[in-house]
Amino acid sequence: MRSFDELYAMYHAHVYRFACALAGDARDAEDLFQETWLRAVRASAEVREPEASNAKAWLFAIAANAHKDSLRKKRVRRLFLLERKRSMAEGTADADPGWDPPGYAHERDEARSDIRLCLRRAVSRLPGRERRVFVLKDIEGFKHEEIGRMLGIPEATVRTLLHRAVRRLRKELAEFRLAADGKPVFEEGGS
Amino acid sequence: MTKSLRCRDVERLLLEREDGAFAAGEERLVEEHLRACAGCRGFTADRALIRGELTGVRWPEPPAELVSRTRRMLRRRGPERATAVPPAWVLISLAAVTIITALWLAVSLADVTPDMTLADLPLAALGAVLIIVQNAVMLFCAPVVLRAFRMRRSGPESIR
Numbered sequence: 121m122r123s124f125d126e127l128y129a130m131y132h133a134h135v136y137r138f139a140c141a142l143a144g145d146a147r148d149a150e151d152l153f154q155e156t157w158l159r160a161v162r163a164s165a166e167v168r169e170p171e172a173s174n175a176k177a178w179l180f181a182i183a184a185n186a187h188k189d190s191l192r193k194k195r196v197r198r199l200f201l202l203e204r205k206r207s208m209a210e211g212t213a214d215a216d217p218g219w220d221p222p223g224y225a226h227e228r229d230e231a232r233s234d235i236r237l238c239l240r241r242a243v244s245r246l247p248g249r250e251r252r253v254f255v256l257k258d259i260e261g262f263k264h265e266e267i268g269r270m271l272g273i274p275e276a277t278v279r280t281l282l283h284r285a286v287r288r289l290r291k292e293l294a295e296f297r298l299a300a301d302g303k304p305v306f307e308e309g310g311s
Numbered sequence: 312m313t314k315s316l317r318c319r320d321v322e323r324l325l326l327e328r329e330d331g332a333f334a335a336g337e338e339r340l341v342e343e344h345l346r347a348c349a350g351c352r353g354f355t356a357d358r359a360l361i362r363g364e365l366t367g368v369r370w371p372e373p374p375a376e377l378v379s380r381t382r383r384m385l386r387r388r389g390p391e392r393a394t395a396v397p398p399a400w401v402l403i404s405l406a407a408v409t410i411i412t413a414l415w416l417a418v419s420l421a422d423v424t425p426d427m428t429l430a431d432l433p434l435a436a437l438g439a440v441l442i443i444v445q446n447a448v449m450l451f452c453a454p455v456v457l458r459a460f461r462m463r464r465s466g467p468e469s470i471r
Contacts, residue, residue: 128382136373153373154381161385236364258365263330283323290357 124164128157131179138180141255142187144244152190156183180260181270184252191248235296242292250285253278317344321351325358416442 136153143149159182246254256267257278264282268275321344324337345351419439423432432440 124385125382128385132378132381133373136377137370140371150374150377153377154384157381157385158388161388235360236368239361239364240368257329258362259368264327264332265330279323279326282326283319286326286354286358286361287322289361290354293357293360 124161127160127175127179131176132157134176135179135183138183138255138260139187141243141259142183142251148190152183152186155186155190159186177262177266177270180256180262184256184271187252188248234300235293238292238296239289242289245292246285246288250281250288253281254285254289257282318348318351318354321345321348322354325351325355412442415439 132153135156136149139149139152139156140146143152156179160179163182243251243254252271253267256262256270257264262270264275264278268278271278321341324333324341327333328338328341345355416439419433419435423436429437429440
């Protein structure tokens with residue numbers, strides 16, 4: 121059990137950060153964090169002790185699967201009206217994954233913090249598969265091939281999902297700029 | 312090839328370049344396209360902005376209470392043993408029982424026709440129907456029962 125303790129000590133902050141980036145709000149991030157570690161401790165009896173270099177990827181793959189399952193459960197619950205939609209974009213009080221500590225935005229110039237806010241809302245609105253790929257690539261810095269292995273999808277699919285995610289984020293950025301300046305900042309270059 | 316298709320391809324290639332998977336010929340083609348296409352230059356600029364902004368995000372530390380609660384939960388549970396594979400004699404016995412039951416069901420239901428009612432069925436056929444219904448109900452309820460059992464075993468400090 122000592123080795124799992126070490127794994128937890130080494131990676132709990134990484135897993136929490138990943139959970140924050142994936143989840144729509146702080147409560148979901150905490151649930152995802154716990155679910156990931158529970159699954160990891162269950163799986164650790166069945167798989168060989170993950171090597172140090174692979175341990176992070178192994179944990180993130182578990183977290184990504186847990187995220188996928190949680191979104192599916194949410195969809196079912198919403199279908200049967202057991203849960204109301206709750207997302208960061210709706211601006212509810214507890215709907216902040218804590219990407220920046222409160223007050224942090226005021227330390228920067230307003231425009232910069234606004235763009236960051238727009239971006240994080242846009243990321244939280246990405247469809248589940250695109251969000252997982254985007255977060256693994258842009259926030260965690262994994263390569264396409266590694267992401268494909270972690271999520272169990274072909275590398276070409278990873279590239280397609282990332283491309284779609286970036287296009288969606290660009291669209292959100294364009295709308296944000298249009299609202300802020302009253303004029304588009306980039307020219308639409310094809311579809 | 313249309314311009315929109317070219318732009319889409321260039322955008323994908325630009326994303327691939329971030330992984331270092333870029334041939335020299337492709338690099339030249341992309342650079343030529345970028346010089347001529349303001350839309351793709353905008354894509355490059357936005358991509359850099361997105362990456363820059365995300366790099367600047369200060370990620371929160373996990374709440375201490377959550378970290379200690381999860382650690383306690385993990386220590387209490389420990390790694391669960393992998394499901395043990397039953398010994399060979401158990402598997403062989405189960406297979407034998409399954410085959411014998413299937414043969415018995417086939418023989419018992421051989422004379423049953425679709426126009427017969429339950430009252431018309433011989434005793435052996437009634438027994439066969441009972442076994443089929445009982446198995447169907449068990450298969451339907453097993454997931455619910457197993458889930459309830461697991462939840463009871465996981466205790467009150469499991470996932471909220």
